[in-house]
Amino acid sequence: MDFYQADPTLENYWRGVILFGRNVASYKFALAHALYEVDKSGSDLVTLEDLAVPFSRHLCEHLLHAPKQITSRGSQYLKACVQFNNGEISQDKLTETTVRLGFNNVIDAFHNVNQGEIEKRFFLDERKTHKGIRLTDNFYQLSERQQYQNLAFETKARWNLVEQAWAMGVSRNLVAVEFDEHNKLLFSRVNERRVDITSCRDSLNGYQKGRCFYCFKPISLIPGDAELADVDHFIPWSAREEVNNINGVWNLVLACKCCNRGVEGKSSHLPSRKLLQRLHVRNEYFIQSKLPLHETIVNQTGNQTTQRKHFLEKNWQAAKNNRLFHTWEPKAEGEATF
Template identity: 80%
Template sequence: MEFYQADPTLENYWRGVILFGRNVASYKFALAHALYEVDKTGSDLITLEELAVPFSRHLCEHLKHAPKQITSSKSQYLDTCAGFNQGEVSQSQLIDSTVRRGFGVVLDAFHNVNAAEIDKRFFIDERKTHKGIRLTDNFYLLGERQQYQNLAFETTARWNLVEQAWAMGVSRNLVGVEFDESNQMLFAKVNARRVDITSCCDSLNGYQKGRCFYCYRPISLIPGDAELADVDHFIPWAAREGVANINGVWNLVLACKCCNRGAAGKFAHLPGIKLLERLNRRNEYFIQSKLPLHETIVQQTGRHPAVRKDFLEKNWNAAKVMLFHIWEPNAEGEATF
């Protein structure tokens, strides 16, 4: 995929799995979180029993607020997880069930994106020979990368978005994801009732590969970090009277503080036309990642690439008439999207 081919770092291969891998169950997200947490200071062999503890814990926690974790109607393993939440299944029974039933498909499918395996493997399946998986050098190197601390936030955000799409039934009721600036959250409306989904920053960061949309400087999702990302309206809020759905996900980007509100920052100026082309590419990543951002972008900007591009250009031109001033950032890193 162009996503990681344009910037073939380990974190972007990992993001390819989280953002673009096929979602028929949430097990991929639980496995990612388990791998973040499992003790990696000893052997590179992680037994299924070791992996089962964080894997099952994350699934059980998500089941408490999102009972639908798969696209099929029933799962014996998830029934066990639900039984654990209700106090009907013991911890040892949960771990035993996870070892026997929890990893059946996810270990085989984890590295597959768009019907093909990615070039970088993060673990080798050794269930038949050693009853576990063996972490590769790629995973250890991933842990040393600057962006590693952001990945857990991104994984949770993606999991929350997929859960909400399943809960609403995207085939019957397309999910429209919207932005609440007051609490920096993405939300959806269910029968006129608002449902908060997840952090806007955590959801968008992976698609921007952990970098400021404008200058490519690395940004952070960690609260209190000096490089904590801002959510910014690409077409400024000042143009809201002439731009349709300016609060839509199509118009939201993450920016460093310098670009968003620094001395030479964007403020109410309109980003240049090349940056509009970059926004179009980023929105197409949303399309590729499927539900629910695919459905949201289609609803907000159009069903076909040419229509979506025309939508952006028309709104950019309308904003230009109102705002007049064009703004360009100073590059702080290499172009990665």
């Protein structure tokens, strides 16, 4: 897959799992969160019992606001999580049930993306010999990477997006993900009622590989961080009369503060055609990621790649012609990866 083959870092292989792996249940996201919480100073063997507490906690928390966490009709394991939430079973009983049922498929499937296994494994399955999984050097090296701090935010955002798509029934009701500029949130509408989904920053960051869309400088998702990403309109907001749905996900990118509002930054300029092609590549990552961003981009920009390219070109040209924008390009701060 070109997403991580173009930039084969450990964090991008991990993002491949989170953003592009098949979604038939949310267990993958719960396992990722459990792994984030593993004591990295201890043994590389993590027993299922040790994993069970954080794994089940994250699922139980999500079940409180999103009852649909799997695409099949029912699950004995999720039934136990609901019983725990209702105070009908104890933590010990939930842990025992998680060890027995919770990991049956997710450990086998975790590293599978696009009907094949990614090249970098983050753990080995040792359930038969040691009743757990063994973390690999890849996982420990990943935890030391600059981008590691962003991954939990990205995982939560992806989980929120997927469960909202399930809740709305994507096959029957096309999900339209919209942007609230004031609160920097993605939301959808259900029977005219607004439903907040997740942070826009957290949702977009993984698809940009944790870097500024324009200059490729590393950016952060941590509130208050000096490198906290800005959410920027690629085609400037001032062109909203010429460009329909300028707040659409197709036109939103994450940028460092220097590129977005620095002295030599984009400000109200129009990014160059070269950057328009980059936007197309980024949007095609949404297409590969499936629901609900796939459906949203198709709905906003077209069914076919050629239609989506034409959509971007048409709107870029309309903004340039009618607003007489000066085009702009950034000074590169990192190697281009998309």
